[in-house]
Amino acid sequence: MTEHMQDPLNHPEVQLANGRAYLASFIISMLLMTVGLWLAVTHITTPLGTVLMISFLAGVAVIIQGYFILHMDISHAQVWHTVAMVLFLPLFVVTIGLTAWMFHGLYQRTMIMPPAASSMAHMSPMSH
Amino acid sequence: MSASAAQKVDPAHATLWARHYAGHDMIGTRTFGFWLYMLTDAMVYAALFATLGVLSHVVNLAGGPSSSAFINPVYAYGQTITLFLSVLIYGYSMVALKNGNRGGVIGGMFVAMLLGVVYLVISGIDIGNMFAHGIFPQVSGFLSIFFTIIIYHALHIIVGVVWMLVMMIQVAREGFSANVVYRLINLRLFWHFQAVIWVFVFAFVYLQGIVA
Numbered sequence: 001m002t003e004h005m006q007d008p009l010n011h012p013e014v015q016l017a018n019g020r021a022y023l024a025s026f027i028i029s030m031l032l033m034t035v036g037l038w039l040a041v042t043h044i045t046t047p048l049g050t051v052l053m054i055s056f057l058a059g060v061a062v063i064i065q066g067y068f069i070l071h072m073d074i075s076h077a078q079v080w081h082t083v084a085m086v087l088f089l090p091l092f093v094v095t096i097g098l099t100a101w102m103f104h105g106l107y108q109r110t111m112i113m114p115p116a117a118s119s120m121a122h123m124s125p126m127s128h
Numbered sequence: 129m130s131a132s133a134a135q136k137v138d139p140a141h142a143t144l145w146a147r148h149y150a151g152h153d154m155i156g157t158r159t160f161g162f163w164l165y166m167l168t169d170a171m172v173y174a175a176l177f178a179t180l181g182v183l184s185h186v187v188n189l190a191g192g193p194s195s196s197a198f199i200n201p202v203y204a205y206g207q208t209i210t211l212f213l214s215v216l217i218y219g220y221s222m223v224a225l226k227n228g229n230r231g232g233v234i235g236g237m238f239v240a241m242l243l244g245v246v247y248l249v250i251s252g253i254d255i256g257n258m259f260a261h262g263i264f265p266q267v268s269g270f271l272s273i274f275f276t277i278i279i280y281h282a283l284h285i286i287v288g289v290v291w292m293l294v295m296m297i298q299v300a301r302e303g304f305s306a307n308v309v310y311r312l313i314n315l316r317l318f319w320h321f322q323a324v325i326w327v328f329v330f331a332f333v334y335l336q337g338i339v340a
Contacts, residue, residue, distance in 0.1 A: 008309035009228050017226045022219030026212050029323070033208050033330060035200055038337040050339045058331035062324055064236035069219060069320045077156070083162050085194045088167045092174045103185070111187045 011075030025068035192268035195337030214243035
């Protein structure tokens with residue numbers, strides 16, 4: 001990271017561009033999102049099963065994109081970007097997960113449920 | 129740090145310190161700073177998705193429609209195709225940058241920008257349809273966070289489109305100076321990050337909205 005570059009195009013963050021990785025990311029992400037759409041539209045499994053499977057597909061798509069297009073790897077040029085991402089992930093998960101969990105408990109203790117909904121188990125969209 | 133691993137080190141003459149300041153890596157410093165900034169933007173999304181998790185509970189419908197009653201996934205799927213294609217074409221533009229191909233960078237960026245505009249048009253039609261059916265942000269807590277997330281994401285796409293327009297002009301006028309190159313890398317981080325965020329929006333707002 002400290003090398004002085006005469007030509008900015010020789011910078012490692014320019015040279016890491018990779019057309020085949022971008023194409024692979026596009027194809028895999030589109031396939032995963034298409035499968036997700038198909039699952040959601042056809043109602044082929046239970047609602048909970050569909051939600052879990054879509055969450056799984058989204059997680060795979062994010063990992064694929066993170067590796068192929070955001071270049072989250074441990075190469076010399078990118079390792080600190082990856083470290084920052086790894087330190088960020090717990091914040092992201094805890095923010096969403098703890099909020100959903102706290103309010104899920106709060107609703108049950110404080111809110112008057114509509115009669116139609118009392119039998120319906122609440123499902124957080126992030127399913128944490 | 130500047131010693132190359134490929135070079136053989138003679139232990140008799142090795143020095144354990146750098147004799148000269150290796151130079152400030154302006155591009156690497158600025159892209160890393162921008163990356164940290166993008167992660168703070170992702171924290172805003174974390175707050176929005178946490179709010180979605182809270183407000184998609186049935187008590188927050190306030191008599192308004194549930195998400196499965198009005199979401200049309202065809203538009204969101206069209207947005208998925210255009211945004212992912214735009215990210216792919218921007219990637220090819222960065223391959224052209226690697227090869228020092230100025231026309232390739234500008235051409236790729238132009239196509240990526242057009243696809244961003246198509247994304248915004250689809251988004252506008254989708255939101256317009258919802259408004260035409262009386263589905264407004266002020267109807268319920270759930271609809272407030274629903275529109276906040278999709279409009280916040282659309283604002284990012286608007287910023288990206290304007291940024292690409294600016295960078296096309298800068299590449300045409302200045303060529304690949306260090307300043308232009310770090311901005312192109314930052315725009316790559318920004319634009320590619322929007323695809324990652326869109327995976328979350330598409331999966332957790334639209335697809336799970338149909339199921340819920």
